[in-house]
Amino acid sequence: MSQIHQQTSLTNCPGCEEPLATGDLLCGACGYDLSAVPAPPDDRPAVAVPGPGGPAKWPAASEAGGGDLPAPAHRATDLPGTDSGGSPLPTTAPPVCRDDPGGASPGSDDFELAAPGAPGAPGPGSAAPAAGGKLCVACRSGRVDTDGYCENCGHAQPRERDHMEQELGSVAAVSDRGLRHHRNEDAFAVSGTALPDGSPAVVAIVCDGVSSASRPDEASAAAASTANESLLESLPRGTHPQQAMHEAIIAASEAVNALAGEPGRATEPDQPRHQNAPACTLVAAVMAGGLLVIGWVGDSRVYWVPDDRAVAPARLTEDDSWAAQMVAAGLMNKAEAYADERAHAITGWLGADAYELEPHTASFKPDRPGLVVVCTDGLWNYAEGAAEMAAVLPPDARERPLHAAQVLVGHALDGGGHDNVTVALLPFVVTPQGAAPPSSTD
Structure with missing residues (x-):
């Protein structure tokens, strides 16, 4: 069947970024069909966060119904980069590694090329989709079938x-497939709730699927959703945020573990249930009652960037990774470790084949306003140091967090986009002097 093609006005291929000649109908490098270019997504859901209120006062862990926390305990510490200094973060990790080709360093060739795109609204004069169907982003006239292909032109639709x-x-949070992966295996959740005294609590969770595992996209989605639900259930009850974070990570781990045992989705009968089980990493931040609480398993990170750019920013997490272990043991310097092909082999993750789950949690009391950056290695590969991350952030990041998140994702894509990229930004406002809640161990 013959088709009429329109000439593209692009200078670079949307699929592989190779230069194009005027009038090209197909990319000579990857074969991308240039006859139609998908429109960008226009959906940006927004809901309101509960209004400001007085600081929360939490009971001790035992009073809140929780058990003892692993170190560090509930005591809040000052953030690195503030006037009063900071305290060391936990660096424990299980003594095993899992290869994560999804976190390969820039320059790796172990990726599948695919044309990027996102669903968009029909352009002027386009045919309307069939009742109950979706309109093809390529030909703008065919209906998309249940398998995700256009019944008219056969194009696979962007997910x-x-x-x-x-x-x-x-x-705000933004997640993108990147330029080299065939699907987005990251997931995030951002939400807000109210503490018992009516003051707001804000949650951001970012999960990165382990590409060497089966169904990593399902693992990250399950972990992000479950952790978010757990926090939204426990925080309004008055559970201390650090205890709530610990419980949320445990709940997320159980949700990912359950994927390995789903009927019809497990491994072969003669193989262990946990072999090549779905797996992901998790990092999360909660801002509540003057506290910043973070939790993580894996190599996704949290950065603190003060509003006063004269004050040094800081990374608040320590990677569960081979490279981090080599540096901590003094066997390699940082540059050598992260240049090694094993750098992104993780030593901690959520999944049925994890050697041992060791959730890391930490609590801070910022003494100044700033921005909390929660991200996967798809971003920090291109802005590894705290100062580098701060330099990429636009000056109005606190006033325009969604725009700032888009800028950060764009920075990773401009750098090569070798991995999925996900980032959440949480502006932190300091509570009035003397209003911050005491830690439960005081």
């Missing part, structure tokens, strides 16, 4: 997770 954005009041 919903290829590019996701969400804005929740002053908090």
Whole structure:
């Protein structure tokens, strides 16, 4: 069947970024069909965060119904880069590694090329989709079948997770498939709730699927959703945020573990249930009652960037990775470790084949306003140091967090986009002097 093609006005191929000649109908490098270019997504859901209120006062862990926390305990410490200094972060990790080709360093060739795109609204004069169907982003006239292909031109349609954005009041998150992966295996959740005294609590969770595992996209989605639900259930009950974070990570781990035992989705009968089980990493931040609480398993990170750029920013997490262990043991310097092909082999993750789950949690009391950056290695590969991350952030990041998150994702894509990229930004406002809640161990 013959088709009429329109000439593309692009200078670079959307699929592989190779230069194009005027009038090209197909990319000579990857074969991308240039006759139609998908429109960018226009959906940016937004809901309101509960209004400001007085600081929360939490009971001790035992009073809140929780057990003892692993170190560090509930005591809040000052953030690195503040006037009063900071305290060391936990660096424990299980003595095993899992290869994560999804976190390969820039320059790796172990990726599948695919044309990026995102669903968009029909352009002027386009045919309307069939009742109950979706309109093809390529030919703009065919209906998309249940397998995700156009019944008219046969084009595979971009998936919903290829590019996701969400804005929740002053908090925002963006996730993108990147330029080399065939799907987005990251997931995020941002939400808000109210503490028992009516003051707001804001949550951001970012998960990175382990590409060497089966169904990593399902693992990250399950972990992000479950951890978010756990926090939204426990924080309004008055559970201390650090205890709530610990419980949320445990719940997320159980949700990912359960994927390995789903009927019809497990491994072969003669193989162990946990072999090549779905797996992901998790990093999360909660801002509540003057506290910043973080939790993580794996190599996704949290950065602290003060509003006063004269004050040094800081990374608040320590990677569960081969490279981090080599540096901590003094066997390699940082540059050598992260240049090694084993650098992104993780030593901690969520999944049925994890050697041992050791959630890391830490609590801080910032003494100044700033921005909390929660991200996967798809971003920090291109801005590894705290100062580098701060330099990429636009000056108005606190006022325009969604725009700032888009800028950070764009920075990773401009750098090569070798991995999925996900980032959440949480502006932190300091509570009035003397209003910050005491830690439960005081």
